Amino acid sequence: MRRTALIHSWLRGFALCLLALPILALAVPAQAELSPAALDRAKLATVGVLEDTQDQRTPDKPGKILVRGTGFHLRDGYIVTARHAAEKHDVTTGTIIEKQIRILTTDLHELTADLVGDSAFMDVVVYRVIEAQRSKLLASAFFAGGDVQPGQTVFTVGYPMGWGPTMSFGHLGNTNTFLQTVDTRLIQADVAACSGNSGGGLFNEKGDVVGIMHAIIQTERDDSTAHCSRMAFAIPALLAERIVKAAIEGKPMTFSKMGIHMMAVKDGTKWRMAVKEVNEPSKSAGIQKHDIIIAVDDTEINDAAHLKNYLIERTTPGQQVRVKVRRIDADLTFTVTLGGG
Structure with a gap:
């Protein structure tokens, strides 16, 4: 238990x-x-x-x-x-x-x-x-x-x-x-x-x-x-x-994966999640270490649990999602084709 x-x-x-x-x-x-x-x-x-x-x-x-x-x-x-x-x-x-x-x-x-x-x-x-x-x-x-x-x-x-x-x-x-x-x-x-x-x-x-x-x-x-x-x-x-x-x-349950690990950082007065490590498929899409994750498909991401939940409930492997990040002072959007596992 x-x-x-x-x-x-x-x-x-x-x-x-x-x-x-x-x-x-x-x-x-x-x-x-x-x-x-x-x-x-x-x-x-x-x-x-x-x-x-x-x-x-x-x-x-x-x-x-x-x-x-x-x-x-x-x-x-x-x-x-x-x-x-x-x-x-x-x-x-x-x-x-x-x-x-x-x-x-x-x-x-x-x-x-x-x-x-x-x-x-x-x-x-x-x-x-x-x-x-x-x-x-x-x-x-x-x-x-x-x-x-x-x-x-x-x-x-x-x-x-x-x-x-x-x-x-x-x-x-x-x-x-x-x-x-x-x-x-x-x-x-x-x-x-x-x-x-x-x-x-x-x-x-x-x-x-x-x-x-x-x-x-x-x-x-x-x-x-x-x-x-x-x-x-x-x-x-x-x-x-x-x-x-x-x-x-009788099918295996697979969940979507972006291939990033995150850490909490301060973004002004708000705590957000930044990329601690980046792997495939996010790496090929252009997402980099230290990028602050703002939203996925216009859904605001407040912490790692929110991101995991969005991927589990709202997506399937192979689906494309738009990921909005903040890199230094610029907001950028990348298209990530989700992996599975």
Whole structure:
């Protein structure tokens, strides 16, 4: 599990999920903005990711289910969740991605799903329920088209602390946030979430997926490995959909590269990013060491994370982009044909 000082990816809820647990609302829903059909579809599409020790039930704990994470059914049996919610930790082999997981539907069917593909780079993994059991999946989720906006109404369905399914409602905050836990921007949401929500869908008012729940920032320190917060972060659907599509199609996920390394410098009163090292393809395009990166295709670049995010989400290898730089006192624009890798 990835960790920083106060950043905790949701991994394993220690509480048990009871067989007859009712729906629990963690925040007051904005029902005027959310249709019952959207809420119902999101709930039915949500699944729990069971502990890999689920079959090792003990006689003193009958009728209880161990849930470690959340996911959602996309279509045709494909289950999407956070990669770290499906990882297995072993003292000899280290951390590995499980080839097969068991999931729990909201009407308590336990199904088996096989690994299709994953991206450790982006903390996304795709499984597929075995064919004989796919008819047990009650609903499908859809990735929302376009990007999200701050203030947008959202909700999530999941298994915080192993309990659920629960619903939590709120709004989006900063949609361009960067943490040390993943190599992409994240969407901040003020929805209540805990250990175990990881991998669940972050839904808009139509019930479409705008993000995959990834991490929370812990607001209180204690010695427990289970945490809750209203400062939650999700992988944006704009990127997650590309990863899922590549996994389903069996294609390697490649990202665009400019071939530059950057460092922070002062440009007047503003901090900007300057080229520390330049390699191909930027070198052939004319970009030089110490050039200050101003913008790519008219999108202002504030730091290295912004540049990486723009390349990951908005471009493909082989695409040409216009890069505006400041060299001493002159603003210059170069056309770079992006590499891949």
